[in-house]
Amino acid sequence: MRHRLSAATLAVTAAVTAVTFVTAARAQKGPQMSRSPLGEAIRAAMIASPGLLSGFRDTPRAPTAPYADDIARDLALLDRLAPRLFDPDRPGLGPAGAPTRIALFSRADCAPCAAARAELAALAARMGFRAALFDMGRDAGLARDLGLDTAPSYVLPDKLLRGAMPAIVLERYLRD
Numbered sequence: 001m002r003h004r005l006s007a008a009t010l011a012v013t014a015a016v017t018a019v020t021f022v023t024a025a026r027a028q029k030g031p032q033m034s035r036s037p038l039g040e041a042i043r044a045a046m047i048a049s050p051g052l053l054s055g056f057r058d059t060p061r062a063p064t065a066p067y068a069d070d071i072a073r074d075l076a077l078l079d080r081l082a083p084r085l086f087d088p089d090r091p092g093l094g095p096a097g098a099p100t101r102i103a104l105f106s107r108a109d110c111a112p113c114a115a116a117r118a119e120l121a122a123l124a125a126r127m128g129f130r131a132a133l134f135d136m137g138r139d140a141g142l143a144r145d146l147g148l149d150t151a152p153s154y155v156l157p158d159k160l161l162r163g164a165m166p167a168i169v170l171e172r173y174l175r176d
Contacts, residue, residue, distance in 0.1 A: 074160065075158060077145070077146070078155070078157060078158065078159075078160075079157075081142070081145065081146070082157060084142065085100075085103045085132060085142075085155055086099075086100040086101070086103065086132060086157070087100065087132060088100055088130065090132040090133070091132075091133050092124075092130045092131050092132045092133050093117070093120055093121040093124045093125075093130065093131040093133065094121070094124030094125060094128070094129050094130040094131055095124070095125065095128055095129075095130070096130075098124075098128050098129050098130045099129055099130065100129070100130040100131070100132050101129040101130070101131070101156070101157075101174060102120070102124075102129070102131045102132070102154055102155065102156055102170070102174065103131065103132040103133075103134055103154065103155040103156075104116065104117065104120055104131050104132070104133055104134065104152060104153075104154055105134045105135075105136050105139070105143055105146075105148050105151060105152060105153040105154070105155070106133070106134070106135065106136065106151050106152045107135065107136045107137060107151040107152075108135065108137065110151050110152070112151070112152060112164045113151050113152045115164065116152040116154075116164050116165070117133075117152075119166070119167040119170075120154075120167075120170065122167065123167050123170060123171060123174075127171070127174060129174065136148070136151050136153075146160060147160070148160065148162065149162075150162040150163050152164055154170065156173060156174070159173065161173070
């Protein structure tokens with residue numbers, strides 16, 4: 001592959017050099033052609049050496065998942081902290097004895113947090129689950145471990161949601 005890349009690079013470099021001279025000569029002699037000199041030179045080089053790019057065309061591309069490691073790390077963290085986050089004995093919202101499916105991190109004197117708590121309380125009562133409540137001041141270490149720096153923030157067993165979320169969005173996440 002390295003040899004092909006060098007040949008392709010040399011061909012393109014030669015084409016660019018040729019085009020530079022052709023362009024300078026044509027600029028002095030009259031009207032330009034409809035196809036650019038660079039395009040024409042590259043076309044001529046490809047026709048003369050059709051195998052130059054065969055290695056590129058036939059090489060399968062590996063699938064990429066640029067955030068796979070981050071996702072795996074976040075899921076492992078959530079799994080490790082789940083007993084604290086979804087503790088059924090923790091103060092929360094929703095029917096007593098229902099499974100805890102979400103944790104709400106909020107701050108005192110935070111209007112969006114109060115609205116989030118009210119919406120989550122109504123949603124928990126309607127859907128029959130518990131929401132564990134955390135204060136980002138008292139539970140600062142846990143919030144920091146989770147990377148939560150925005151109030152309110154929500155934690156589900158498989159995701160972190162930063163910032164206020166409308167009830168309809170939370171309902172969708174809780175149903176999936």
